[in-house]
Amino acid sequence: MAFESFADFLAMGTHGPYVWAAYGLSIAIIVWNVLQPLLLRRRWLREQSAQLKRDARDVHKS
Numbered sequence: 001m002a003f004e005s006f007a008d009f010l011a012m013g014t015h016g017p018y019v020w021a022a023y024g025l026s027i028a029i030i031v032w033n034v035l036q037p038l039l040l041r042r043r044w045l046r047e048q049s050a051q052l053k054r055d056a057r058d059v060h061k062s
Contacts, residue, residue: 003009012019 010016010020
């Protein structure tokens with residue numbers, strides 16, 4: 001499908017809002033699926049590090 005101008009491309013023959021909303025939502029979901037595990041891993045590592053420090057401190061107190 002060829003378009004006469006860039007504006008026609010963006011409008012997608014009156015389907016533009018649906019098409020671009022679908023693309024935007026898809027990209028947002030993909031970004032979320034990439035970032036969420038990274039953020040969870042970072043939080044888990046911080047929690048584990050804090051737990052190890054607490055355990056080491058408790059061992060030295062005993």
